[in-house]
Amino acid sequence: MSGDVTWSIGELAERAGATVKTVRFYSDRGLLPEAARSGGGHRRYGPEALDRLRLIRSLRTLDVPVPDVGRVLEQDDALEDVVAGKLRELGSQLTALRWREAALRLLQDCTPEERAERLSLIGAVSTPPSTAALAGFWRRWLPPRLPARLVAAIVEEAVPQPPDDPTPAQVLAFARLHAFTSGPCTGEDRGQPEVHRSGRGYRPAVLYDGLREAFALAAPDLRAQRPPHPGEALDCFVSAHARARGARGTAAFRHRLGAQLAAEPRIDHYWQLVADLTSPPYGPPEPTPGAAHDWLCAALDASLPRTGSRSRQPA
Incomplete structure (x- = not known):
């Protein structure tokens, strides 16, 4: 097609299968290049305008906003x-x-x-x-x-x-x-464990750093659905509690820790809802920190030479 060919706004609209109103809208926003003006001051458009109008309509069909259409027309990498x-x-x-x-x-x-x-x-x-x-x-x-x-x-x-x-x-x-x-952090289900209370000599940062490591070590056992047992994860768990208190993880400390964890407040409801939300349709659920804490508390109980109820998690 000759580069000298130009069309009126109506002719361009007809060739593009659009309305004159649509062509005028995009032209007024500078998105359609004018080839020239007629003697009466009417707009004339060349083949470049037809190509642009088709591109604009394709983008608008995809619900691309007009400002973004302008970006695509002006910037090579904007699309x-x-x-x-x-x-x-x-x-x-x-x-x-x-x-x-x-x-x-x-x-x-x-x-x-x-x-x-x-x-x-x-x-x-x-x-x-x-x-x-x-x-x-x-x-x-x-x-x-x-x-x-x-x-x-x-x-x-x-x-x-x-x-x-x-x-x-x-x-x-x-x-x-x-x-x-x-809701507010109050009530039996959301009570704070002792380690959260100031003035008790605890180092919570030491505890929570150690707990995260212990949870990661216990995760493979939870995924494999192995029963709670002594091992590296439990040792890390006990060590985290001992270091947070400036103590050593002796047998006597483990006995005291088991009794304390059994009496600590829990937020089981939270972890159960998390499990309900995230459990896959097939296979065991991905272990939550709450499930890992339960497993480690049970492993601690199982390792102690006594009979008692399963310990309770602080978190």
């Missing part, structure tokens, strides 16, 4: 960024829709007596769901003056990521987690 941004946006929208669908199924499949409570729980959760309340709970629950890097690591390990495509049961588990962590 990749724009496409990546749209994919992230669509992913978030799809996740929100899946959560709403699962929430509706949860309401559909429950009894009338359950529906009011579940509706209240679900109504407090955004879609897609935010874990801000869970992270805030842990920052309030942990002892004060822990190093920031340790707090960040504990929060990352303790706060589960909601699935992108949840089941109704997972929606309910997350809604209950959100309700549990949104």
Whole structure:
């Protein structure tokens, strides 16, 4: 086609299968190059404008905003960024829709007596769901003056990521987690263990660093569903408690530790909900810090030459 060919705004619209209003809209925003003006001052467009108009309409069909269309037209490397941004946006929208669908199924499949409570729980959760309340709970629950890097690591390990495509049961588990962590850090289920209380001579940072290491060592046994037993993980667990108290992990210390852990407050409800939220459909669940702590407390009990109830975790 000759480069001298030009069209009026109506002719360009007809060739592109668009309306004159559409062509004028993009032209007024500088997205369509004008080849010339007629003697009467009317716009004339060449083949480049037709190519651009087709590209613009393709991008708009994909719901790319007009400002981003302008970026693509002006910057050679902008298309990749724009496409990546749209994919992230669509992913978030799809996740929100899946959560709403699962929430509706949860309401559909429950009894009338359950529906009011579940509706209240679900109504407090955004879609897609935010874990801000869970992270805030842990920052309030942990002892004060822990190093920031340790707090960040504990929060990352303790706060589960909601699935992108949840089941109704997972929606309910997350809604209950959100309700549990949104309230004040008080009550029997959320009581603070002794190590969190100031003026007792404990070094909480030493304890929590050691606990994280012990949990990692116990994780393979939990995944393999092995019963609690003495070994490196238990030794690390006891050592963490001993070093936090400036003591040695002697047999007498282990006896005292077992008795203390048995009497400590627990947040079992939190960990059970986390397991409900994150358990895969097949195979054993990925061990949570709470499950690892339970396993280590049971291993401590089993290692002591006495009979007693299973110890309790501090977290």
